[in-house]
Amino acid sequence: MGLIAAKRFGRWGYISVRTGEMIIPFHCDDAYQFNGVGSGKPLAAVKAGSKWGFINRSGDVAIPFQFDAVENCWANHGYGFDPSKPVGYV
Numbered sequence: 001m002g003l004i005a006a007k008r009f010g011r012w013g014y015i016s017v018r019t020g021e022m023i024i025p026f027h028c029d030d031a032y033q034f035n036g037v038g039s040g041k042p043l044a045a046v047k048a049g050s051k052w053g054f055i056n057r058s059g060d061v062a063i064p065f066q067f068d069a070v071e072n073c074w075a076n077h078g079y080g081f082d083p084s085k086p087v088g089y090v
Contacts, residue, residue: 003057005031005044012046014059024059045070
């Protein structure tokens with residue numbers, strides 16, 4: 001199922017590319033597109049409050065909201081920044 005990040009009333013969620021139907025509710029403060037296609041487990045970076053985490057296509061949290069900044073997923077990897085730790089990828 002193709003999903004695309006969309007913003008409604010100042011909040012981000014995900015809709016179906018084909019139908020425009022809401023798939024993941026508009027509850028995020030910011031959001032990246034899903035990536036990692038071909039890996040079997042695409043993830044998207046999303047922001048809740050001041051922290052970033054990663055969700056799967058069902059909207060379930062795959063990596064907890066713990067990062068101050070992230071870069072989008074690529075081949076099922078994302079980059080997260082926690083100022084108390086070295087920079088790395090998840």
